[in-house]
C-alpha cells in the first residue's frame with residue numbers, strides 16, 4: 442500500500458517522499474487512517490517498527506487546521522526518557538519541513554527559562570517527559586485544557602520507571618474529549634488497566650511482538666566468571682578479537698556499572714563513552730552525538746537511556762550483563778542488524794544468569810550458541826584469570842594505546858583499582874587522569890570493603906514520580922533493590938506483644 446492511500450495531507454506526503462520512504466510500515470499502514478479518523482488507538486509496537494511516524498505523520502496532517510494559543514498546547518506527547526523525547530522532536534523536524542508548527546521539548550536537565558519562552562509563544566506540539574511537565578504545570582506556566590490529542594508512548598517503560606502516577610495526574614488535566622494514542626511494546630495487566638482507563642473505544646493495532654530477533658544478527662553467549670574484573674577482562678578480549686567491529690553498544694543492567702565499565706575501558710585505552718539516566722542532559726547528548734557521528738567507537742549504556750535510540754549502523758552489541766527482562770534482550774540486540782545490515786551480539790553469561798538466560802531463550806524460541814565453551818568451562822577460565830591477576834601484582838605495566846579500540850598491553854592495574862567499590866572516586870579519577878602513570882600502578886590487590894550505601898527505593902516505590910531525596914524529580918532507572926531493599930525500619934524490629942489466648 443502506498444503512503445498516498447492513507448489519507449495524509451499533501452504537505453506530509455511530500456515530506457515523506459523527501460525522507461525517502463516508499464511504503465508505510467505495518468504499524469503506519471494500520472494506525473494512520475484511524476488517527477486521521479479521530480479514533481483512539483491502542484498501538485502494541487516496539488521502537489524500530491516505525492511507530493513514531495505512525496503518530497507524527499497523521500498529527501501533522503490534523504494540525505494543519507487551527508492555531509496554537511499561548512501556554513495552551515494543542516497536542517501533547519509523553520515520553521519516558523529525554524532521548525526518546527528528543528527523537529520525536531527530530532521526527533517533527535523531518536516530516537514537518539513543509540509546516541510552520543511550533544514544537545516544544547520539555548525535559549529535565551535543561552533550563553526552565555528557554556522552555557517557558559517556547560510555551561509562551563504558543564505550542565502546537567508539546568513533547569515532554571512527565572516530571573518536567575508537571576514542574577511547569579505546578580509553576581503555573583502551562584494549561585493543558587486545550588489539548589486535542591494526547592500521545593502516551595512507551596507505556597510499559599513508563600510503568601517500569603514509576604511514572605504511571607504522573608501520567609494519571611497529567612491525563613486528568615487534559616480534556617476528556619481529547620483523542621488518545623497509547624503505545625506500548627508489551628501489555629502486562631497494569632498497562633491493560635491504564636489503556637482501559639485512558640482510551641475510549643480504541644482501535645487496537647498490533648504488530649509482531651519483539652519475540653523474534655532479526656536473522657541478520659549473529660548471536661553468541663560468552664561464558665565468564667561472576668566478578669567484575671573477570672567480566673571486564675572477558676569483554677576486553679572479545680572487543681579486541683573482533684576484526685569487524687566498527688562501533689558497539691555495551692549494555693549493563695545497572696547505572697553504576699555503566700560508569701565503572703566506561704572508566705575501566707578508557708583506562709585500558711579503549712574509546713568509550715557512557716550513557717545512563719543519572720548523567721546531566723548535556724553529558725548525555727554529548728555522549729550520544731559522539732557515538733552517532735563515529736567519534737566514539739563504544740557506548741556503554743543502561744537499558745533506559747538507550748531504549749529506542751535510533752542509531753542506524755551499529756556493528757556490535759555486547760551485553761555485559763544478561764538482562765533481567767527477556768524483552769530487554771530483544772531490544773538491546775535490535776540496536777544492531779538494523780535495516781538488513783549484518784550485526785553481532787555477544788552476551789556475557791556467568792553461572793548466576795542461568796534463569797534469565799532461560800527466559801530469553803524461551804522468548805526468542807531458540808537456544809543461543811556459545812562462542813567458545815559454555816559455563817562448564819569457566820572454572821578453568823576463571824582460575825586462569827585469577828592467576829594472571831596475581832602474577833601482575835606489583836608489576837603493573839604502562840599501557841600502550843596500540844589501537845583506537847584498546848591495545849592489548851594496556852595497563853590492567855587501573856582496572857583493579859576500579860574493582861574496589863563505588864566509594865573510591867578519588868582513586869578512580871586519579872587512575873583515569875594518569876592512565877598508566879604512577880598513581881595508576883598501585884599493585885595492591887587486597888579487596889576493599891564496599892562502602893556502605895543507603896538502599897535507594899526503587900522506581901515505583903520511590904515516590905512514584907522519580908523524586909530524589911531532595912524532592913526533585915529525575916528520570917528514574919532501575920538500579921535498586923525491590924521494596925525497602927536490605928533496610929529494615931526500626932519499627933519493624935520492635936518486639937510485638939502476642940495476644941493472650943482466651
Ligand code: AMP
Nearest residue numbers: 462464465466488489490491492493494
Ligand atoms: P521508530 O520505530 O519510530 O523508532 O522508527 C525506526 C526507524 O524507521 C527510523 O529510523 C525511521 O526513520 C524509520 N522509518 C520510519 N518509517 C519508515 C518507512 N515507512 N520506511 C522506512 N523507514 C522508516
